[in-house]
Amino acid sequence: MSEPVPRAPDTLLYLDGVSVSFDGFKALDKLSLYVDKGEMRAIIGPNGAGKTTMMDVVTGRTRPDEGMVVFGDGIDLTRMDEASIANLGIGRKFQKPTVFESQTVHDNLELALKAPRRVFPTLFWRLTPRERALIEGTLVTIGLAAQRDRLAGALSHGQKQWLEIGMLLMQEPDLLLVDEPVAGMTDAETERTVELLRHIAATRSVVVVEHDMEFVRALGVRVTVMHEGKVLSEGSLEAVQNDPRVIEVYLGR
Numbered sequence: 001m002s003e004p005v006p007r008a009p010d011t012l013l014y015l016d017g018v019s020v021s022f023d024g025f026k027a028l029d030k031l032s033l034y035v036d037k038g039e040m041r042a043i044i045g046p047n048g049a050g051k052t053t054m055m056d057v058v059t060g061r062t063r064p065d066e067g068m069v070v071f072g073d074g075i076d077l078t079r080m081d082e083a084s085i086a087n088l089g090i091g092r093k094f095q096k097p098t099v100f101e102s103q104t105v106h107d108n109l110e111l112a113l114k115a116p117r118r119v120f121p122t123l124f125w126r127l128t129p130r131e132r133a134l135i136e137g138t139l140v141t142i143g144l145a146a147q148r149d150r151l152a153g154a155l156s157h158g159q160k161q162w163l164e165i166g167m168l169l170m171q172e173p174d175l176l177l178v179d180e181p182v183a184g185m186t187d188a189e190t191e192r193t194v195e196l197l198r199h200i201a202a203t204r205s206v207v208v209v210e211h212d213m214e215f216v217r218a219l220g221v222r223v224t225v226m227h228e229g230k231v232l233s234e235g236s237l238e239a240v241q242n243d244p245r246v247i248e249v250y251l252g253r
Contacts (some may be wrong), residue, residue: 012037012175012205013058018067019229020053027053028064029229035175040201042216042237043209045226046249051209054226055177059092060085072174091173095180097160101153105144105163108152109135112167134170141199142166143192158189162196175205182215194218213237 013035020028028050035041043051056062057069060082069077077085086092100108113131127135139145142162147155152163161181168176178197182190190212197219200206210216216223217237225233225240233243240246 010037011035012039012072013207014068014070015054015057016068016070018054018057018064018069020050020057020062020064026229028057028067030067031226031230033224033231033234035205035207037174037205038201038203040197040206040208040219040221042219042221042223043207043226044211044213044216044223044240045232048228049226050229051226052179053229055092055179055207055209058085058177059090086171089172089174090177091168091171091175092177093161093164093168093179093181095183097157097164099152099155099160099163099167101151103152104149105152105155106135106139106148108163109138109166109170112170134172138166138169141169142196156189158185158192161185161189161193165196165200169200173204175207176200178206178208180210180212181208182210182212190215191218213241 011034015034016032018028018031019026031050031054043054045051053062057064058077060077060080064078071077071088071090075088080088100111103111110127113134136145139148142165144159144162144166147159152160155163165176165178165181181197182193185193194215197206197208208216208219223235223237223240224231225243225246227249232249233240233246
């Protein structure tokens with residue numbers, strides 16, 4: 001039995017001894033890790049390391065066979081469904097952006113608001129001053145204030161990624177899980193995404209799963225290396241890149 005990960009009072013997300021198997025394949029093997037409040041963490045590892053399964057477990061898409069997944073002040077995520085976990089304050093951005101392309105940038109953010117969507121309330125629903133301020137602030141944060149009236153389908157790939165991040169911010173999550181945010185981006189868009197994620201991490205926790213080592217280096221955060229469903233190494237990017245185990249299984253040097 002693996003030793004539990006020490007849990008500090010400022011821990012926001014805590015996984016201990018989490019295992020998941022699919023048809024005999026162990027996607028997660030007693031995985032243990034934690035993310036602190038206000039921390040941005042990068043998670044790297046080869047394909048099949050269990051990174052996506054880990055996010056699936058945290059967001060309720062996959063039930064673990066065993067182990068603990070605790071959020072905030074002792075909330076057991078393994079007993080909750082996806083919608084309940086999202087409402088709890090955990091947002092997830094998948095690799096491919098999913099925005100409403102026939103709607104404007106502003107309308108995409110408005111649609112993403114936490115608001116009643118039953119038929120009767122919707123007929124009479126109007127933005128409150130607080131909601132308007134949240135939209136305006138988010139437009140500035142994601143760098144799309146000048147594009148507010150532009151159709152989302154006309155945005156560049158990078159801008160669509162930022163818009164989707166903005167849509168998640170409308171839910172005011174405490175934890176944001178972001179999967180390969182700079183895949184397919186230009187160098188300039190990648191630099192802007194570094195700035196965006198750093199800005200977001202000033203007020204909430206962010207977990208970034210990424211393959212682009214230069215992007216991870218630019219983030220300048222603690223790195224967790226996963227391999228075969230468990231944590232192989234943790235530390236600065238420089239430290240894990242010089243770990244012989246990481247070199248052997250991932251970096252290929």
